[in-house]
Amino acid sequence: MTSGRLPIGSYVRIEKPSLQAILERLGRLGYRTIGPQVVDGAIVYAGLESVNQLPVGWIDHQDGGTYRLEHREDAGWFDYVVGPQSLKNYLFPSEQTVLEGQRVDGKWQLHSPQWAGEPLAVVGVRSCEIKALAIQDRVFLEGPYVDPAYKARRENLFVLGVNCRRAAATCFCHSMRAGPGLNSGYDLGLTELDDCFVLEVGTKRGGDMATATDWTPCSLDQMRQAVARVRQVKESMRRRSEEAISSDGSPRGRHLETAELRELLLDNLEHPRWDEIAKRCLACANCTMVCPTCFCSSVDDVTDLLGEKVRRRRVWSSCFSAEHSQMSAGPVRQSPKARYRQWLVHKLATWWDQFDSTGCVGCGRCITWCPVGIDLTEEVAAIRGEQA
Numbered sequence: 001m002t003s004g005r006l007p008i009g010s011y012v013r014i015e016k017p018s019l020q021a022i023l024e025r026l027g028r029l030g031y032r033t034i035g036p037q038v039v040d041g042a043i044v045y046a047g048l049e050s051v052n053q054l055p056v057g058w059i060d061h062q063d064g065g066t067y068r069l070e071h072r073e074d075a076g077w078f079d080y081v082v083g084p085q086s087l088k089n090y091l092f093p094s095e096q097t098v099l100e101g102q103r104v105d106g107k108w109q110l111h112s113p114q115w116a117g118e119p120l121a122v123v124g125v126r127s128c129e130i131k132a133l134a135i136q137d138r139v140f141l142e143g144p145y146v147d148p149a150y151k152a153r154r155e156n157l158f159v160l161g162v163n164c165r166r167a168a169a170t171c172f173c174h175s176m177r178a179g180p181g182l183n184s185g186y187d188l189g190l191t192e193l194d195d196c197f198v199l200e201v202g203t204k205r206g207g208d209m210a211t212a213t214d215w216t217p218c219s220l221d222q223m224r225q226a227v228a229r230v231r232q233v234k235e236s237m238r239r240r241s242e243e244a245i246s247s248d249g250s251p252r253g254r255h256l257e258t259a260e261l262r263e264l265l266l267d268n269l270e271h272p273r274w275d276e277i278a279k280r281c282l283a284c285a286n287c288t289m290v291c292p293t294c295f296c297s298s299v300d301d302v303t304d305l306l307g308e309k310v311r312r313r314r315v316w317s318s319c320f321s322a323e324h325s326q327m328s329a330g331p332v333r334q335s336p337k338a339r340y341r342q343w344l345v346h347k348l349a350t351w352w353d354q355f356d357s358t359g360c361v362g363c364g365r366c367i368t369w370c371p372v373g374i375d376l377t378e379e380v381a382a383i384r385g386e387q388a
């Protein structure tokens with residue numbers, strides 16, 4: 001069936017290759033579409049014109065400081081988990097021009113760029129990323145100052161979400177109530193079954209887009225299979241996080257106990273564990289760069305050699321750099337200990353005071369991409385006095 005708009009909340013069955021029809025309709029409507037692809041040994045978002053570019057058959061193995069891809073004949077279209085990038089890279093890019101100036105007859109003429117958001121569709125977005133998007137919305141759109149560039153991009157974003165069929169050992173979205181199943185915030189949601197996709201309509205725009213495909217009504221059995229898939233992932237995450245080492249020798253899963261977490265961290269600012277972490281932390285800032293919710297930036301001016309043109313740019317910054325807390329007498333947070341403590345306490349405790357939510361969605365990127373494998377779930381457990 002192809003006619004009419006599918007109502008919000010509909011579930012339909014589509015053949016896997018039918019996803020191509022949605023990509024084509026997005027293109028006709030002026031969207032630039034990006035989706036997961038294997039690039040340089042990792043799965044990242046890149047321009048997506050054909051379903052043949054998707055990482056079919058690839059899965060990722062992740063652990064502290066470790067990321068490896070494996071191709072398996074029995075793996076599906078979306079069996080990888082999350083790569084180093086997130087929606088942050090597109091809505092809050094690492095570098096952005098905020099002001100431009102030119103000297104004319106000895107006087108500076110300054111102007112702000114136009115904030116016209118290019119329509120962007122993202123395929124394969126996971127529930128933790130959508131939760132992180134909601135957290136960034138709170139930061140950039142819901143405070144006293146609205147970020148015009150973020151707003152323009154956000155209003156033109158189409159999200160095609162995917163329910164996770166497996167979790168990496170570093171994932172703990174179940175602890176943060178951010179996954180592994182889609183909950184809200186997507187235009188279309190996919191659940192991959194062995195022989196088809198179950199497609200769920202999340203918005204009117206999604207309902208329009210879904211009619212590009214040859215869909216058929218979803219049977220009760222397919223609906224049950226789709227729900228069961230997500231439940232199985234959640235159960236496997238819980239089970240793996242309770243095992244010291246899993247029965248098949250794969251790395252243990254993670255869990256973060258969130259009860260009284262804010263109080264725990266604020267009551268333990270002088271805990272000896274911070275010194276232990278500081279012996280390992282390189283203050284490289286990788287954890288903040290890959291984190292889908294970290295939002296710090298700094299501003300600098302770049303001029304041409306003649307000093308006739310200037311560009312003011314906003315670039316990602318990190319609480320792990322000394323300059324981040326620079327005051328007239330020097331940096332406030334002089335040691336890696338102070339910087340790691342600032343990051344973790346903000347992320348898991350004082351974020352609540354600032355934004356009325358946690359700053360962590362349990363995606364595990366900061367564990368995977370930390371070159372020395374520092375693991376925030378382990379650090380919190382140690383501060384609680386538990387064995388991680």
Ligand code: SF4
Pocket residue numbers: 280281282283284285286287288320340369370371372373374
């Ligand atoms: S915790 Fe890891 S990733 Fe973060 S700054 Fe320290 S060494 Fe780098």
Ligand code: SF4
Pocket residue numbers: 287290291292293294347359360361362363364365366367
């Ligand atoms: S703190 Fe780590 S696990 Fe939490 S959202 Fe950021 S990168 Fe993901």
